[in-house]
Structures are given as structure tokens and as C-alpha cells.
Amino acid sequence: MSDDKIIFNGVSMTRDWPQRIKEAQEIVSVRIEENIYPRVKFGEEKRDWGAERVACRDCGVVKGQFHVPNCDVEQCPKCGGQLISCDCGDAEAV
Numbered sequence: 001m002s003d004d005k006i007i008f009n010g011v012s013m014t015r016d017w018p019q020r021i022k023e024a025q026e027i028v029s030v031r032i033e034e035n036i037y038p039r040v041k042f043g044e045e046k047r048d049w050g051a052e053r054v055a056c057r058d059c060g061v062v063k064g065q066f067h068v069p070n071c072d073v074e075q076c077p078k079c080g081g082q083l084i085s086c087d088c089g090d091a092e093a094v
């Protein structure tokens with residue numbers, strides 16, 4: 001694996017990342033404990049990340065796309081917090 005970077009959606013990322021973005025769009029919901037929640041798309045967060053103007057600063061998706069899993073901008077659909085750090089437990093792709 002080379003660590004060459006490319007620019008995609010205006011964000012510097014590794015060459016395999018556009019494929020990860022593509023795959024992420026197929027994960028439309030997550031299971032948190034016993035419940036299934038629809039994922040929060042970039043631009044639908046309570047916090048304004050500037051989705052109208054820029055791609056996600058962490059994973060490079062554009063407004064209306066799902067974040068790449070483990071993106072630190074993705075909002076937890078259960079509590080509204082940061083998905084990777086909130087206390088809801090693991091969010092499993094379903």
C-alpha cells in the first residue's frame with residue numbers, strides 16, 4: 001500500500017479512499033444495542049460543519065452522502081452526539 005495522496009472533493013486522502021466513500025453509501029443504517037437507526041448524512045447534523053460549502057473535513061464526503069465508517073464528524077442517530085465517542089455503545093453497520 002502506497003501512501004500517495006490524491007485530492008477528491010477538495011480533500012486530501014489516500015488513493016483507495018474514494019472507493020471507501022462509495023462503499024459507505026451502501027450502509028444506510030446502524031444497529032445500536034437492539035435498535036436500528038437510519039444513519040445521519042453529512043449536512044443533516046445538528047452542528048453546522050459547512051456542508052453547503054465544503055466536503056467533510058474528516059472523511060471527504062459531500063453534502064447528502066453518508067460518512068465513511070468511523071468518521072469523527074458522523075452524528076450518532078440515537079443521542080445526537082459524536083458517533084465514535086458517545087456512550088450508546090458500538091454502532092454496527094446493518
Ligand SMILES: [Zn+2]
Nearest residue numbers: 056059067071
Ligand atoms: Zn465524514
Ligand SMILES: [Zn+2]
Nearest residue numbers: 076079086088
Ligand atoms: Zn450516541
